Amino acid sequence: MAAPVLQARTFFDAMNARDFTALELHLSRDVIFDFPGVDLIDGSRRMLLFLKLLFRAYARLVFTVEEVLVDEERACVLWTNEGQTAEGKPYRNRGVTVMHFSDGRIDSLSDYFKDTSFIKDA
16 A cells, blocks of 8 residues: 555545545555544444544545644644535545554544534535
8 A cells, every 4th residue: 555645645545536546545454434423434344434434524525635633643733624515515624534554455434624613414
């Protein structure tokens, strides 16, 4: 797998494309995903299912990676996103995703957002 900076960026590119096959290539089978407002999600299949369900709530959702900070086996991805909900409402947010890598794959992700109001509506 690629270096953490490139891997983090290509992971977000795959999210923007809603390419779940490409996303899966970056994840360890036992990945842990910590997403605000939800219990820990364990395993790549459960994480991908969660993302598919989450993306159904958005007609369009595009992430822009602003910066990637790395430290050996970790990457901190600062991002903004914007899009439109399935109901046609505009959506914007800013946040950070912390990724940990092991054996060239992501073995944990933890998301932190500026605006978490959408969670109560999900």
